[in-house]
């Protein structure tokens with residue numbers, strides 16, 4: 001039986017892994033490292049690179065940067081396709097420290113769109129200086 005790793009646990013392990021490495025160059029690598037730690041506790045835990053990135057975005061000590069292979073901005077949406085409420089952009093900084101939108105999140109329901117399906121992106125995870 002596969003088990004979804006609890007969010008708090010994943011967040012804790014992201015910080016642990018980043019403390020050892022400071023910088024990780026892709027969500028796949030971060031996922032692999034966190035999963036390795038998770039499996040020490042329970043070998044049935046599963047984790048996807050997209051989920052690990054989503055959780056990392058919510059950790060104040062971690063900075064997520066995106067490197068786009070193509071230009072973004074083609075797929076702007078204004079309203080949630082499910083409930084019609086306003087959406088807010090999910091933003092990260094790119095390597096030039098400019099904010100870019102990587103998806104949209106509904107302000108009302110759980111809808112989240114991900115532009116990654118259309119735009120290949122590479123993420124970099126950095127532990128902020130003051131937490132080293």
Ligand SMILES: [Zn+2]
Nearest residue numbers: 080083106109
């Ligand atoms: Zn909605």
